[in-house]
Amino acid sequence: MASRVIMPKLTDSMEEGVVVKWRKAEGDHVESGDALAEIETDKAVMDLEAFASGTLRKILVPEGTTVPSGALIGVIAEPDEDIQALLTKTPSASPKAAAAKRETVKPEASSPEKHAASSPRVRTLAREHGIDLTKIKGSGPGGRIVERDLEPLLPKKAATDRGAGQPSVTEVPLSQMRKAIARLTAQSKGPVPHFYVTIVIDMDAALKMVQESKKQATALTINHLIIGASARALSRHGAINAAFAGDTLRQFSRIDIGIAVALDDGLIVPVLRDCGAKTLAQIGEAEHAMLLRAKRRDLAPEEYTGATFLISNMGMFDVESFSAIILPPAAAALAIGAVREVPVIRKGAMEIGREMKLTLSCDHRVIDGVVAAGFLQSLKHGLEHPAEL
């Protein structure tokens, strides 16, 4: 009795797998339970066991190939059995090299059978508000997700004044900047799975350095030190200076840091190019010039797009800490809180220390927690030992 060998679906999130290695060759006898092949899923490499005994008559997928779960990859049958009928349905193998196997992990959004229908309006709202529709139960016909199912997650609709048609709100037309902010942040917060890591920095040394620099030609600010320390840490942790690009991870060789600058009606993120190659003084000069031009709205589009890493500082507003939204192509954004005087224990005695909280928002498709923590440790070291910058 012929038996189909298929790419299994080993986890809920598994859409496809890679045949890493065949443990049996065509013509080999196999017993039910034998390891036929090594399969790499989105999480691990596992053995694929035979569900039937017989001869492995046909291997349909070469090693290193990615195929969708459910695809036929081989046939076990009696040595003289006709297996033609089983073979007519060929798997839709994509001839990707095993080396590219990491790229094949797709976000869950691409499995239609798991998704209940949703109205176009719901999909638009989900995009705008970053709502994960897979977690929502639809109340429409056939389980269709309709607007009312999102209502608990959405801002309340303004009630219309019956008849008179005078809503109690003022409609302010969107500026181009506001439109861009709305579009970019929603495009990010929706699909990009953010996670956040916070670290506390002892700022005594950094503040001392800023103070001393005031006597010199180029005065440094805390921002300059943060940019400089970030650039150093990024050059050490290249995995952070990267982008998710659908099928690949894009690792940037240059460190282009975007700095969020508040304007009256919004914000802009001018980009300081190639921070990895700049000295602290050069970073200070470049940042100062860029800041002035940003406030004058004098920047060309290429000067405020394409940052590979983002920094947003709200310390001047006495914010202890906050989380930033990542703007692709960057995969991480650093949110800076205020420097605060806090009691600290040093060598068994209570002292007044000056501390600052940094929160790194990370795109989990690119960056894992340990990588983020490692980067933050380097950044902390840099800021606490600014002379090394």
Next chain:
Amino acid sequence: MTLTYREALNQALREEMRRDDKVFLIGEDVAYYQGAFKVSKGFLEEFGERRVVDTPITELGFTGLAIGAAMTGLHPVVEVMTFNFAILAMDQIVNNAAKIRYMSGGQISIPMVIRGPGSAAHQLGAQHSQSLEAWFCHVPGLKVVAPSTPRDAKGLLKSAIRDNNPVIFIEAQLLYPTHGDVENEEYVIPLGVAEVKRTGRDVTVIAYSKMVLVALQAADALAKEGIEVEVIDPRTLRPLDLTTLAASVKKTGKAVIVEEGWPFAGLGAQIAESLYTTVFDHLDAPITRVTGRDVPIPYARNLEDAAIPDVECIIAAVRTVLYKE
């Protein structure tokens, strides 16, 4: 001031005939009988036989005659006793009125209005109860207007008469006695501009001609249970004010289109298609149409009522798009 729909039309036509002596009225019983529905009351007295012209029962003939008059620079207003009779004049309307400007390379315009009642009144029978606006809307070269209130009727008829192209102006026998506020001063309402007749955040109901009144009643009833219906009257069916319709549907996410005419290839199908292509991403439910039944309008009153959309039909459609049932 408060006027009936009939009086509003009378005023519009009278004002325009006073304004421009090229404007004249032609049709069956428009002069001595003062119009089958008394729209031209007092006209013969004021303007005389030269400008208020009674015709034999010859729709194709007098429509063609009016087109000829328009080609020579006059501005005819043709009254058809009902639009059911305009079927007889279809060749003149479609092949001449709608084509001559195009086929003469813009040298000859046809500034004319063809007006009269469409849709069912009570027990006029299958041949005299039809809503044929979709026929006219189908033809490039024609503009089509179907006002629902005295104010709209007056302002739009004046604009239709001033337009340099053929305008099909569809009234309704059951609207003639309805009352409404009309400005004392002279005014016009531009063609191609819809009006929000009632604002609401939950559902957009699009209706025209007498279905607007039914839609407003439905909106009143639904308001009692907290459902806010926005009622929009396109007023001009071609060119359609898609901008206003789309803005409303974008807000509410739900649309119901009401028409008295037949469902298949009806005007609501066109409006729905236009909305799907413009606001698809904002729709929370399939657009729902409320139409007349797909049958010749029955003569028996109970069956006639059952064949024409009423308040309950619209309420049911609103519930459907709100997923209430």
